[in-house]
Amino acid sequence: MDLDLVFKKLIKKQVNYQSDNLGLNLLITRLRSKYAKKPTPDELENCLQEMKAFFSKYSSILQKDIEMLKRL
Amino acid sequence: MLVTLEDAKKLIEKGKVLHIAADESLLEQLPKGNWIAGTTPYFITEQGGITCKDKLFVNEMDCAVEHKISVYDKDNIFDITKDSYSNGITFLVMPFASDVAVYFAKEAPNSGDLLMNPTVGWITGFDLSTDASAKVFDGSSGKSYGDKAVALHICLPDDKIANLGIVNIFNIDEGDTKIEFTEDTLSVKKCLINGKEMFLYDYILENKINTQLPLVADYNGTYINVSIKSVSEEDKTVDLYAPVFSGKVYRFSSPVSDYAVSFAEQLKEFKDLKPIFSCNCILNYLYGELEGKATPPFAGPVTFGEIAYQLLNQTLVYAVVTDK
Incomplete structure (x- = not known):
């Protein structure tokens, strides 16, 4: 699935x-709270x-998370 | 690593970039150089926890391609994210109970920039058997402060990246009583217990809660602790070492029978990790009787609060630098 959609x-x-x-x-946690308000x-x-900026900066250590998120 | 005063001086004179933790009497004797420091006489070394006033715990930042040291107060503490390197890590030391530490504790969770700039560190302390006070040192100027924060900003090579983690031995039972707060605060009177308003003091007393156990909130699967500093019968106030936040659900931690065993159990998965820095909480050290007990692969100062993006309590914090 498109990561932007998963992030949303x-x-x-x-x-x-x-x-x-x-x-x-x-x-x-912070973004959920921010959006809920x-x-x-x-x-x-x-x-x-x-969220995209965070994943862009830390893409090298978030590969496992990216793969798992794509499956959601 | 724990080193003598002479060895620490030699490392500074060689121009090494250092984070140092030690008793104030030793830090005062260090020459100017590329270092920051905080006061504590408590450490967990590779050999075990010790109280020591004749050696210094030193982390050499060999990974630094560039560095700078900055001093902050309450009014500009969040400039640390502006001053940090785009690919780096910032080590932050703040004196216990200082205005800057209190302000950081309350506001850091609202800063998105901190998460983009790994910030790790600790709240500096003192020998609890004395009336000493907590200090931080800026080695570049040789100045010490009881009311300011000092940061060491490290720039990493392009092929490296910093990452922060925690080890929290405390757990919660999801079916346990929910505790919520109506404001962000370090000092609590009333709260909501399973939705019903009451004094937190009364809840603790009536339920014989062990106040050595922290309040714990679930941050998307990561448990974040808030430790109880004191309870006052006089005005039914419960003071905390870190703020509780409105909108978060807290529960008191389940009991921990043996801290050293609990750490050993959780640390199995970290045996191959090579942290460049770690620290553990004075409350874990005292309540868990960690004197003489090691927590491999983690060694470092025992602290009056831990920082991993935000202020944490009763938690082991670590930083690693890995290949991209």
């Missing part, structure tokens, strides 16, 4: 995914961009 579902709590990576778990398309897009 993750932020909206429509799917769950727990990582072994501390930073990713803290990010998911302001559930608008703009906020979802902001959260998505944060």
